[in-house]
Amino acid sequence: MLRRLCIIITVAVLCQLHSSLTLAETKKPKQPTKFLANPLEVTTTDPLLPPSIKRQPLTLPELQSLERALDELNQEAAAKLQAGDQDTAFEIWNREARLRWYLGSLAQVQTLSRFGAIAWGRNASEQVRFITQRLQTIQKQAQRQKTVDLDLMRSLGEAYQSVRSPQLALAVYDQILTAVQQQQDAVAVLQTLTIMGELHLSWFDYPQAAATYERLLNLTATQSDKTSQLTYLQQLRYIYQQTKQPQPALDVLKRIAEIYEQENNLIKIPELKLAIGSNYETIAQENPSLLKEAFNNYQEAYLMGMRSRQYARAAEALQKLIALYRTQEQIDEALQTSQILIETQEQAVNYYGMMQAYDQIGQLYLERQEYPQALAAFQKGLEIAQQIKHKETYFAQQIEKATK
Structure with missing residues (x-):
């Protein structure tokens, strides 16, 4: 009986195994999911x-009627999105954008640009891909034409920016640039290069941005448009600061200062002299002979700051000088400059700055182990600290240190 039961169980297991193998053989592998068709x-x-659309183009009244209907679709989609129904809104906008083609490629691109900005803002990556693909199709069709449609190309460039495709946008603007150069349209060349520079900069492509703004600067070098030149120079200053290139930054700063001096806009000079001095100080790490230029520019920043009553700039220049004197172990000069700093902060009625200056003098005297002078400086600092109710404990500790 036991043997018969074992045989029955074995047969059942074998049957089950055979059934599983047969099912595995007949079951087809799952097909990979395909990309959805582009609704555009x-x-x-x-x-x-x-x-009659397949037989003949739309008449003017039909075009006008279609345009009104599409404007209504846009409003309907916006209302759906506002109500939280994004899927329906996108369906309507796809339909609107698709039908805009009958009003011309430019009309469709402008609609896709608007729709693309919305889709990007909603993180709708698939919809952004659909829009980008359609824009590329329109671009290819436009490139088959004998003449360049500049309005269409500019609109394509804006649309690619809406869907955050900077490389595609730059490729379009490069074509526009070639076309306007052939037409010898100097204004359009500057406008196109400006857009390209901004685009490079917005995507942190500093080398290309620098090359573009240098090109713009060269194109306006012989013109009297100082405003544009200053704009390009300020962009280059920012780029070279971000990329930590002190020598190109120095050259740019000098050119900016030269323009301001020509325009007698001396109020801008102290800040520029500070920046020039700072770049000289950086370069002097490899070429110490240039440290003198840093000193000279800091001194000029101080003098021009005082003349224009920019006491904060003047004080900043003095702080830079004190720091340089200390690195050169010129303590006497650092102390003398610190005393001038106190007078400058008094004129600015900057009690915090005065307190900091007295602390700095005290520390310098401590380094030289001249304790009575250090004590006097810290006591002055404490008096101001008590007035502004700040760092009183700190100065009391410094006084105790100098006393001991």
Whole structure:
């Protein structure tokens, strides 16, 4: 009986195994998921189009009627999105954008640009991909034409920016640049290069941005448009600061200062002299002979700051000088400059700055182990600290240190 039971169980297991193997052989592997069809490329007839659309182009009244209907679709989609129904809103906008083609490529690109900005803002990556693909199709069609449609190309460039495709946008602007150069349209060349520079900069492509602004600067070098030149120079200053290139930054700063001096705009000079001195100080790490230039520019920043009553700039220049004197172990000069700093802060009525200056003097005297002078400086600092109710404990500790 036991033997018969074992045989029955064995047969059942073998049958089950055979069934599983047969099922595995007959079951087809799952097909990979395909990309959804681009709704902007759908070619089915739309109820908004007249039946004669396949035989003849739309008449002017039909075009006007279609444009009104599409404007209404845009409003309907916006209302759906506002109500939280993004899927329906996007369906309507796809339909609107698709039908805008009958009003011309430019009209469709402008719609795609608007729609693309919305889709990007909603993190709708698939919809952004659809829009980008459609823009590329329109671009290819436009490139087959004998003449360049500049309005269409500019609109394409803006649309690519809307969907955050900087490389595609730059490729379009490069074509525009070639076209306007051939037309010898100097204004359009500057406008196109400006857009390209801003685009490079917005995507942190500093080398390309620098090359573009240098090019713009060269194009305006012989013109009297100082405003544009200053704009390009300020952009280059920012780029070279970000990329830590002190020598190119120095050259740019000098050119900015030269323009301000020509325009007698001396109020801008102290800040520039500070920046020039700072770049000289950086370069002097490899070429110590240039340290003198840093000193000279800091001194000029101080003098011009005082003349223009920019006491904060003047004080900043003195702080830079004190720091340099200390690195050169010129303590007497550092102390003398610190005393001038106190007078400058008094004129600025900057009690905090005066307190900091007295602390600095005290520390310098401590380094030289001249304790009575250090004590006097810290006591002055404490008096101001008590007035502004700040760092009183700190100065009391410094006084105790100098006393001991």
